Amino acid sequence: MKANKYVYSGIFLASLATLMYELLLTRIFSVTTWYHFAFLAISMAMFGTTMGAIIVYLAPNKFTPENTSKYQAQSILAFAISCILAIVIHISVPAFLPLDPSIVIVASLFIAVPFLLVAFTLSSICISLTLTRYPEQTHKLYAADFIGAAVGCVLLVVSLNVIDGITAVYLIGFVAALSAICFSLNAENQKLKLIAAAVALATAGYVGVNAYLANQEKPVISLTWSKGEKEKLVHFEKWNTFSRIRVFGEPDAYRRPLEFGYSKLLPDVKIRQLWLDMDGCAAAILYKFNGNLKEFEFFKYDISNFAYELIHDGNALVIGVGGGKDILAALALGQKTVTGVEINNNTVATITGRYGDYIGHLDKMPGVKLVCDEARSYITRSKEKYDSIQATLVDTWAASSSGAYALTESSLYTVDAWETFINHLSDRGILTMTRWYSHYVPSEIYRLVGVGNAALKVVGIENPRAHIVLVRLMNSELGDSLHAEDGLGTILVSRSPFTDEQLALVEARCKELGFEVALTPKFAIDPNLALAAEGKTGEIEKTVPYNLKPSTDDCPFFFQTLNPSQVFNKTIYAGGRTANNINSAVALLLVLVTVTFFTFYCFRLPILRTKDKSQLKGSLPIFAYFFSIGIGFMLIELSQVQRFSITLGHPIYALAVVLFTLFLATGLGSVSFGKLCELTKNRLHLLLASVLVVTAIFGLATPALVHALAPESTPVRIAASIASLFPVGFVLGLGFPAGMRLGFKHSQVLTPWLWGINGAASVLGSVLSVVISMFLGISVSYWCGFIFYAIALYCCMQLEKRESAESAA
Numbered sequence: 078m079k080a081n082k083y084v085y086s087g088i089f090l091a092s093l094a095t096l097m098y099e100l101l102l103t104r105i106f107s108v109t110t111w112y113h114f115a116f117l118a119i120s121m122a123m124f125g126t127t128m129g130a131i132i133v134y135l136a137p138n139k140f141t142p143e144n145t146s147k148y149q150a151q152s153i154l155a156f157a158i159s160c161i162l163a164i165v166i167h168i169s170v171p172a173f174l175p176l177d178p179s180i181v182i183v184a185s186l187f188i189a190v191p192f193l194l195v196a197f198t199l200s201s202i203c204i205s206l207t208l209t210r211y212p213e214q215t216h217k218l219y220a221a222d223f224i225g226a227a228v229g230c231v232l233l234v235v236s237l238n239v240i241d242g243i244t245a246v247y248l249i250g251f252v253a254a255l256s257a258i259c260f261s262l263n264a265e266n267q268k269l270k271l272i273a274a275a276v277a278l279a280t281a282g283y284v285g286v287n288a289y290l291a292n293q294e295k296p297v298i299s300l301t302w303s304k305g306e307k308e309k310l311v312h313f314e315k316w317n318t319f320s321r322i323r324v325f326g327e328p329d330a331y332r333r334p335l336e337f338g339y340s341k342l343l344p345d346v347k348i349r350q351l352w353l354d355m356d357g358c359a360a361a362i363l364y365k366f367n368g369n370l371k372e373f374e375f376f377k378y379d380i381s382n383f384a385y386e387l388i389h390d391g392n393a394l395v396i397g398v399g400g401g402k403d404i405l406a407a408l409a410l411g412q413k414t415v416t417g418v419e420i421n422n423n424t425v426a427t428i429t430g431r432y433g434d435y436i437g438h439l440d441k442m443p444g445v446k447l448v449c450d451e452a453r454s455y456i457t458r459s460k461e462k463y464d465s466i467q468a469t470l471v472d473t474w475a476a477s478s479s480g481a482y483a484l485t486e487s488s489l490y491t492v493d494a495w496e497t498f499i500n501h502l503s504d505r506g507i508l509t510m511t512r513w514y515s516h517y518v519p520s521e522i523y524r525l526v527g528v529g530n531a532a533l534k535v536v537g538i539e540n541p542r543a544h545i546v547l548v549r550l551m552n553s554e555l556g557d558s559l560h561a562e563d564g565l566g567t568i569l570v571s572r573s574p575f576t577d578e579q580l581a582l583v584e585a586r587c588k589e590l591g592f593e594v595a596l597t598p599k600f601a602i603d604p605n606l607a608l609a610a611e612g613k614t615g616e617i618e619k620t621v622p623y624n625l626k627p628s629t630d631d632c633p634f635f636f637q638t639l640n641p642s643q644v645f646n647k648t649i650y651a652g653g654r655t656a657n658n659i660n661s662a663v664a665l666l667l668v669l670v671t672v673t674f675f676t677f678y679c680f681r682l683p684i685l686r687t688k689d690k691s692q693l694k695g696s697l698p699i700f701a702y703f704f705s706i707g708i709g710f711m712l713i714e715l716s717q718v719q720r721f722s723i724t725l726g727h728p729i730y731a732l733a734v735v736l737f738t739l740f741l742a743t744g745l746g747s748v749s750f751g752k753l754c755e756l757t758k759n760r761l762h763l764l765l766a767s768v769l770v771v772t773a774i775f776g777l778a779t780p781a782l783v784h785a786l787a788p789e790s791t792p793v794r795i796a797a798s799i800a801s802l803f804p805v806g807f808v809l810g811l812g813f814p815a816g817m818r819l820g821f822k823h824s825q826v827l828t829p830w831l832w833g834i835n836g837a838a839s840v841l842g843s844v845l846s847v848v849i850s851m852f853l854g855i856s857v858s859y860w861c862g863f864i865f866y867a868i869a870l871y872c873c874m875q876l877e878k879r880e881s882a883e884s885a886a
Contacts, residue, residue, distance in 0.1 A: 078142055080211040083262045084149075085221045088207045090256035091153045092225035095200045096740075097233050098160050098249050099123070100318075100732070102193070105164065105242045108303050108321045108356045110182045111661070116847075118186045120668050122193035123840045127679050129201025130833030133209070135686050137826065140202075145210050147269065150260035152202040154273050157253035157280070159199060163192035164246045171302045178305025185305075200253075201836065203260070209828040212821045216750035216814035223744035223810065230737045234318050234729055241316045243298055244287045251280035303357030312351075313431060315423040318729055322423050324363065324432065326351040336362055336402070338379040338469070338511065338565055340550055340591030346375050351435070353400045353427065359472055361399025363428065366437030373409040378590055380550040380567050381469040384509040385410040386586045387569070387579055391464030392503070394418065396452040396489065397471040401428050401439045404447075412465070414444040418452040425449045453494050454726025457787050462503040469511045472636075488723045490525070490635035491628045495532030495570070497787075502572040514549050514566035514595075515653040519603075520623040520638040522547070522566045526596065526609035528635070529570045531627040534612065542610040543574040547596035548587055563653045566595060574598070622646045623655075624852075630723055630783075631854040637662045641852060662851070669844050679837035683830050692824055695879070699816070699823050702872035703831045705865040706812040707838025708845065712862030713772060713809065714739055715846040716855045717779075721798055724783050730795065738799050739806040746810025753811065754818075761815045762877055765870040768808040772863050775805050776856075812869065819876050 099119070106115030129152075133140050140148055167189035171181050208218055236245050254277035261270045287297050294313075300321075301308055314323040331347040349365035364373070376382050385393075385407065393412040395403040398419035407415040417439075419425050425447065429440045440447040448455055456466070471489055488494055490510075498508045508529075514522050526547060533541035551564035575583075580597050587594050594600065601607035605617045614625040622643035628635040639662035643649055649659050680700070687693060717739070722731040750764075757763045782801055786794045813835065820831045842862075849858040 078145065078211050080207075080214045080218060081263065083259045084207060084211070085218065087149060087153070087256045087259035088204060088218055089221045089225035089228075090252055090259060091156075091200060091203050091207075092222040093229040093232065094153075094156070094160075094249050094253040094256060095197070095204070096226040096229035097252070098196070098200075098246075100230070100233050101242060101245055101249065104237070104316070104318065104321070105167075105246075105300075106186075108242070108300060109167065110186060110304070111358075116665065116668060116844075118190050118193070120672055120840060120844055121190050121675075122197055123843075124672075124675050124679075124837065125194045125197025125199075126201040126204075126836040127675075127833045127840070128194070128198045129203075130205040130829045130836060131679065131683055132198070133202055133205045133829040134683055134827070134833065140206060140829075142210060145206055146260055146263035147266060149203050149206050150257045150264055150266075150269055150273065152199045152206075153253050153260065154257035154269075154276060156196050156199040156203070157250040157257065157276055159192060159196040160253065161246055161250045161280070163189055163196055164243065165298070166192055168243065168298075168300055168302070171305065171307065181302075181305035201833075203256075205829050205832050208817070208832055209825075212817075212825065215817045215821075216747045219813050219817075220744040220747035220810070223740045223747065227737045227740035227744065230732055230740065234733050237316050237318050240284065240288045241291055241296070241299065241314070242321065243300055244284055244291065244296075245316075247280045247283045247287070251277055251284060254280060306357075308357075313427070315427065317421070317423050318732055320355045320421055320423065321357075322353060322355050322421065322427065323357075324351055324353050324427065328365070328435065334362070334375070334379075336379065338381045338550065339375075340378050340380065341552060342589075342591035343378040344375055348372075351400070351432070353424070355421070355424075362402050363400035363432055363436055364402060364405060365435055366405060366439070368437055370405075370409045373405055376406040376409050379406065380548060380565050380590075380592055381467070381509075381511040382406045382410055383548055383567050383586070383590075383592065384465050384467065384507045384569055385412065387582065388412070388465050388505070388507060391505075392416075392461070393465045393467065394452075394456070394463045396466065396468035398428070398447065399424065401436045403467060403469060404439050404445060405436075407465075407467075408439075408442065408445070414446070416446045416448065416461075416463070418448045418450055418455050420449070420451045422449050451726035453488055453497060453723075454791075456501050457497050458790065459501060461501070462506065463501055464503050464506050466498050466502065466506070466508045467510070470513075488630065488633050490528060491630050491633050492528055492531040492535060493630040495528055496535045499532055499536050499570065499572060504573055506572045508570040509567060511565055511567045513654045514551065514564040515655045516551065516563065517651045517653050517655065518621050518623065518648075519566065520621065520625060520655050521636070521658075522549075522568075523605055523609045523614065523617055523621075523623075524625050524627065524635065524638060525566070525568055526606060527612065527614040527625060528627045529568060530610055530612040533570065540574070541612065542607075543598045544571045545569070545596065545598070545610050546571075546575060546580070546583055546594075547606065548583070548592045549595040549602075550592050622649050629854075630720075631856050632850065632852075633719075633723070633855075634851045637851055639663065641666070665844070665848060665851070669848050672841050672844050676837045676841045679833060683833075692826055696823065696827065698872045698875045698879075699820055699827070699831065700834055702816050702819065702869050702876070703834045704838045705869040705872065706816060707835040708842035709862045709865030709869065710809055710812065711839050711842030712846045712849070712858050712865065713805070715843060716850065716859040716862065717802065717805070719850055719855050720779065720783065720859075721802070724786055725794055725798060726791070730791075734795055734798055735802065738802045739809070742803045742806025743810035746807035747814050748810075749807075750811055750814040760877070761819065762870060762874045764808075764811045764815055765866070765873050768812060768866050769863065769870060771804050771808045772866065775801065776859050776863060779859075780856075812866070815873065816869075819873065822880060823876070 170185035257273035311325045351363040354360040389411050390413050392414045393407040394416045398417040404417045530541040546569040549566045595602045596606045608616050623638040624640040636658045721735045820828050
């Protein structure tokens, strides 16, 4: 069989739609559920990519060459419908199950996953047929597959800036229907063409109508619940590729301040305020402000602002502006200038545009500078010195859209980041961060102090403890009713040693404002805090069942303190937010076990169902080859997504630059496969060897490159990242077509199964990459990918050796 332009267009659009759907699921599930649930659900659903290939392999009499075009069109058209149906069911479940929120989350995913599995299975049938039915053009079709995925990355970025996530699902259905039209043009089935055209028109019409109505705030279908609870009094929502923000509450009602950091000594003040949150959990407050800063002097009772008791008339920088509260607090508490850095463009647009009047247009006040950028990247490039750098409960508890599986962790809490922050402090400057302080074991605070110690050592401070103060609030204004299991701790890391006068002031202000002194250079309320301040977290780990090693850029998972050897220790699940993070890490390990089980059966099931076992003889090397390149590709790809997310400084760049570059380069590498085979005289092992050479050079050079790019402008960092990623993506594109050529020579009947093995290994690799990065580091994950490609090279050489021996015989 020979593929024509309709086949190329069809697989391009099918891959585009599938990749968009995969990425969009992480975005929708991050809103409706917690990220570890999203990770589990998507991992399970992605096994559909393997199931489709296995179905094609096990039903050769059904999927005959003559029926290829028909089933290509039917399967991707069914995907167009089922991908919409799965999400509609998912968002509709809470309306029919008025249960406890945690039960609703699990139930909505449990019901949706089978439909998602079906959707990805249908897509996989189409792609599997396309990649295995045209032996002479496999490398070009594989290229179209990856280029479609690359375009899908960019299209998702663009679409979510225009439409909401639910409408984007219908856009994906439209693209899939276009793919079905392309394939149906090769099938002699007029009815199929008409149905595909009707689905395309219906989905396109819905996208247009709902986009218009959403702008009028009257959408046909919208998300009305998050984290298992019905959303109430929502005034506004806006999506992009890494968040969905909403504003809700009663704008004219006078209430007590609603944040967690206020002590019980807070005066009897009542103000007007609204909530602004991201993905239904990361909340901030929009305070009604009419220009009178004295009205907000009560901010001093918020422990997150404690640094301003020591710094007056200073130049402040706020990381994570949110609703503008921290900017307002800095002004009200006597700071001369405030630079607010907010990564989310939708948040910035909300507080400067629609709700600008409500918060008194803080962005236009004298001395205020509001920047839409990733804070660490901005500070690195900044030439200024700051008297204070503040970050209050800046969390990232979301499944990242970058590669769908790379869990997003904030790079603000690493030794490398704090080194940058400390170097941008004035001589009197203070870095201050506020985190949750557990009543059980404050492992997050221990690690926070440990990061401070390590960063101070890196910048040349010989006695870090003299530069660290920690204050805490264990009975906050809202704590008793909302978060009694957790208090708050605010760390102050000073560029200069704290003086006796400053330490006396800390004690006096804590007594006056209702806070506790937890750690100073001379005192520690907890012996473990003293050990952490002295850089002895290893000593603490002997007495508490947590991993407290300071987080670094190579292992930036600050929130994950799970020690794998303590998984069966009941005390780590005692309660509080630390336990929530532990649960998510354990859930990830359970996902790995589950995915490993399913991967095994992706091998086992076809073997059991194969009637003619003779066709499996001698297949181990080709099976091992496809397994190795599948898992190796994901380990390398996702480790680079994680690493370059830090370098580029913005989630959109990780999606639009890193994934786009890798996918596009992989596609171009596959296109070039035929020419390269001619140059190497069909010695495929030489092509695999080039993969090892290029990835080895890149792996060795990346740390120095990342460090060198840190102070450069965004365009320079993007250009350098593309230039460095492109060769890696290009050589990675050679692995699959080389394997398919070996597979066709070995047994063409097995080729759909080989695609399925590759898919199963990719799902396993995506989970394994996060696990390895979390517990061993991103670099280890990358080099594990390198090892799997070395195994693939060995398998290739064995297959070529066997082929030469058979030819000689």
